[in-house]
Structures are given as structure tokens and as C-alpha cells.
Amino acid sequence: MSLAVGKGPFGPRRSGEFNFDTNVLKPHTLYFEPTPKRVRAFFGGEVVADSRRAKLLHETAIMPVYYFPEEDVRFDLLTPTDHTTHCPFKGDASYWTVRAGGEVGENLVWSYREPGADAGYLKGHVAFYFERMERWMEEEEEILGHPRDPYHRVDVIRGSGPVTVSVNGETVAETEAPMVLFETGLPPRYYVPPGDVRRELLQASETRTVCPYKGVASYWSVRLGGATVEDAAWSYPDPLSEAARVEDHLCFSESVAGVEVSLPQ
Incomplete structure (x- = not known):
């Protein structure tokens, strides 16, 4: 579960009550916040991203996603592709294929190079499909399944x-x-x-x-x-x-x- 998933306060089935008119809330929530943890993503035995400046994107009905500053990503291991996707809340995403350690991950990485007006903070950040990466680490501990939500207990x-x-x-x-x-x-x-x-x-x-x-x-x-x-x-x-x-x-x-x-x- 998550801040914006299920019964979370900004989720589609929130179980609690606010002290204001919830009509002011957008039906689809984006919340982008820094994490104090060192986060690393591995593919083909290589560290593809390593950052102490990673951020978590909380989004309605979607598990949290780590976004890395471009400067903390090994772009020498990435090849841009023609693949694109469109999100009505974030904009058009561009993709890269990862080649590392003899392994190839097609369209494994994405970024919103020109994000929509409501998601401008995503510019300059890169995300990876969690389940397709070889391994993820927070500090010196491996994480499984999806990024750990700081609001989950x-x-x-x-x-x-x-x-x-x-x-x-x-x-x-x-x-x-x-x-x-x-x-x-x-x-x-x-x-x-x-x-x-x-x-x-x-x-x-x-x-x-x-x-x-x-x-x-x-x-x-x-x-x-x-x-x-x-x-x-x-x-x-x-x-x-x-x-x-x-x-x-x-x-x-x-x-x-x-x-x-x-x-x-």
C-alpha cells in the first residue's frame, strides 16, 4: 500500500477524513519527494544508477517509483530508442535500452524530457522498471517487490x-x-x-x-x-x-x- 494507493490518504479508496472540502483535491494525485537513502539500481552486474539524491513519486493507484537525477545515472550504458508513451498527468515519456554485463533490457528506462505543466519537477530525472532490474539496494540492504513507502507501517x-x-x-x-x-x-x-x-x-x-x-x-x-x-x-x-x-x-x-x-x- 502507499500514500496514494488503496486506502491511503490520497488513494482512490481513502479510509479517513480531511478537515477541508476534498473537492479541491485533484482526482489523480502526484507527490514527488526526496529520500535520504542512498539508492542503487543494478543490471547485468553493473550499477546503472547510484544516488543520494533520488526521489520518490507517489501517484494515485500506482506503487511509489524511484526517480534519479540524470547526473547519477550511467548514460554510457543506455541507448535511446524510438519508443514513447503518453501519460495524461505527466506527459510524454522517452525511453532507453540498457546494455550491461552482456545483458540487454529493452526500453527499461524512461524520462519525461518535457513533462506536463503539473509535473515539471520530473524534468531531469530518470526512472527504471523496478521488476526488470537485476537488483535494488537502499543503503546496504536489498529491497524486494517495489520501493519501500515511507508512509507504510x-x-x-x-x-x-x-x-x-x-x-x-x-x-x-x-x-x-x-x-x-x-x-x-x-x-x-x-x-x-x-x-x-x-x-x-x-x-x-x-x-x-x-x-x-x-x-x-x-x-x-x-x-x-x-x-x-x-x-x-x-x-x-x-x-x-x-x-x-x-x-x-x-x-x-x-x-x-x-x-x-x-x-x-
Whole structure:
């Protein structure tokens, strides 16, 4: 989630209230701010951008994007292309292909050379497709998924039970000591200690997802009576510091058919 995504204050489904007439807000928000972190982007084993002056662009319904001053980008590794795109809020974007370490990333880099009137501050800055870069670093730590939003928060606190999880009507987990993870813009997630889960019913899945704030999640399927409920739960075996208290705990997904989670009243 983000300042301008989902239920964030400038998002399309904001959950809070302002003390002014929100009609003065533009339906599509852009907010450009500096970050104090050193940010590096890698491709083909090379550092393509390295800056202590990078900025984050927050934009309605879009995850934050890092923009680098042109002076902090290795333009000797970039080749301009004829590809362009148009954004009604930012203007026309020009693109470059990256060639580094024997790897080629077509149209991987863009810049608004002549941005629209409402986005003049983007001039002289360059952005990269996050997921197509080889690696990203903030200071000396790798970041995953997308840039970390400074307005996003994860809190894990000990909850009061009971929490019961059933799959296709059979109890799979029961606990009086859940850990509750509160995350900006998302509903609370109840994580069950591994000792309170019937582990004999679980089967490791190959599914993995990445969260910039919690780490890499492993998934578990539930096998009951010859039937398998795929990816019914997930856990963080090696969580990032914000989510350290849910290490190896399991969270069951009510969005998976057959999974029901009974929470404290």
C-alpha cells in the first residue's frame, strides 16, 4: 500500500477524513519527494544508477517509483530508442535500452524530457522498471517487490485468542496466542504459532510471494481426505525486521475456497 494507493490518504479508496472540502483535491494525485537513502539500481552486474539524491513519486493507484537525477545515472550504458508513451498527468515519456554485463533490457528506462505543466519537477530525472532490474539496494540492504513507502507501517502485536481455522469443515489450527499483524491499508492478519497447527495436514507449496516490508512468503497447501486445498496458508521463514515476530507462524487465507477463520469477538 502507499500514500496514494488503496486506502491511503490520497488513494482512490481513502479510509479517513480531511478537515477541508476534498473537492479541491485533484482526482489523480502526484507527490514527488526526496529520500535520504542512498539508492542503487543494478543490471547485468553493473550499477546503472547510484544516488543520494533520488526521489520518490507517489501517484494515485500506482506503487511509489524511484526517480534519479540524470547526473547519477550511467548514460554510457543506455541507448535511446524510438519508443514513447503518453501519460495524461505527466506527459510524454522517452525511453532507453540498457546494455550491461552482456545483458540487454529493452526500453527499461524512461524520462519525461518535457513533462506536463503539473509535473515539471520530473524534468531531469530518470526512472527504471523496478521488476526488470537485476537488483535494488537502499543503503546496504536489498529491497524486494517495489520501493519501500515511507508512509507504510507494519506492527506485530500479541493478540488474544481464540483463533480457529477450519478447512472444508475440519479444524486445522487452534490457538489462544495469535500474533496479529497490522499493515497500512490492509485488514489485520492473524498468525498462528506453528505448534498450534496440525502440521501433518500441511504440504509445502512451490508458490512464493514478495513483500518489501515482510520478506519472501512460503505457501502451504492443506491435504484432507485425499483432497488438496492449494495455497491455503503462508508463512515467513526468514522475515524482515518489521515482521520478525511472525517468523514461522502461519496465516490462513479466507480468500481460498474452503478456508474459514474464526476470530476473537
